[in-house]
Amino acid sequence: MRLLTFASRSVLLLSLLSSAAGLARAATPSLFIEELTWPELQTMVAKGSTTILIPIGGTEQNGPHMVLGKHNVRVHALAGRIAQQLGNAVVAPVLGYVPEGSIKPPAAHMRFTGTISIPESAFEAVLEGAARSFKQHGFRDIVFLGDHGGYQKSEARVAQRLNREWAKDASARVHPLPEYYAAATAPFNQGLQAKGYSVAEIGTHAGLADTALAMAVDPRLVRTDQLTQAHNQAPANGVYGDPRRASAELGQSGLQHIVDTSVAAIHTAIGSR
Numbered sequence: 540m541r542l543l544t545f546a547s548r549s550v551l552l553l554s555l556l557s558s559a560a561g562l563a564r565a566a567t568p569s570l571f572i573e574e575l576t577w578p579e580l581q582t583m584v585a586k587g588s589t590t591i592l593i594p595i596g597g598t599e600q601n602g603p604h605m606v607l608g609k610h611n612v613r614v615h616a617l618a619g620r621i622a623q624q625l626g627n628a629v630v631a632p633v634l635g636y637v638p639e640g641s642i643k644p645p646a647a648h649m650r651f652t653g654t655i656s657i658p659e660s661a662f663e664a665v666l667e668g669a670a671r672s673f674k675q676h677g678f679r680d681i682v683f684l685g686d687h688g689g690y691q692k693s694e695a696r697v698a699q700r701l702n703r704e705w706a707k708d709a710s711a712r713v714h715p716l717p718e719y720y721a722a723a724t725a726p727f728n729q730g731l732q733a734k735g736y737s738v739a740e741i742g743t744h745a746g747l748a749d750t751a752l753a754m755a756v757d758p759r760l761v762r763t764d765q766l767t768q769a770h771n772q773a774p775a776n777g778v779y780g781d782p783r784r785a786s787a788e789l790g791q792s793g794l795q796h797i798v799d800t801s802v803a804a805i806h807t808a809i810g811s812r
Contacts, residue, residue, distance in 0.1 A: 600651030602745035718804035742780010750782035755790025
């Protein structure tokens, strides 16, 4: 028998590793329903994955240094981490169209190119339709993960309406989960202050805190060459804070806190019903 050359053995090994990786992926279905077939999802629900996370983002200006889809990318990543930690959850598609204020005359973020705003009634109708759909498919706990502060009350209203309607039906409940959004604000900001960053620097929108979280999710969300300009022209350019000293390292602790807080809140919400 002719011995395999070193190159041939290397090609064979790479092929075997590739096949093994493919089999591993096939054996471990995605937690994002967009990446599943309907029979795959149906099987997961039948086996106990009956919690569905609905990530809600938004498309809005985030200064000259951060992309318009910051909320969408962030909530997608965090929802995946939360679902993985829960062990019995999957993630719905991100809702990137949300209320952002008056369109004409433009107000708030609508003053900046690229921001998309829809009426609260339309937003709530989408949430309600999604929740009803997932109830129909056998999900028992429907969780809203809202990454933006402007529509938290809408999430609560929809959850309240549906839970009131389903009060005599124990098969499903909606959880607005305000703890998810709260975890990204006060606790994270307090931690940054403890490290010596000022309240003005941390900011309320597109400042140090917001920018650090984005960097931790994906550095490509931030244009680091625009950080100084973002500070110098604030707040006329939509920046409320100072992002110049933001880093992925600062943001990592914030992301983990959001995940841990959300997982604990979901366990509490599910366990109390």
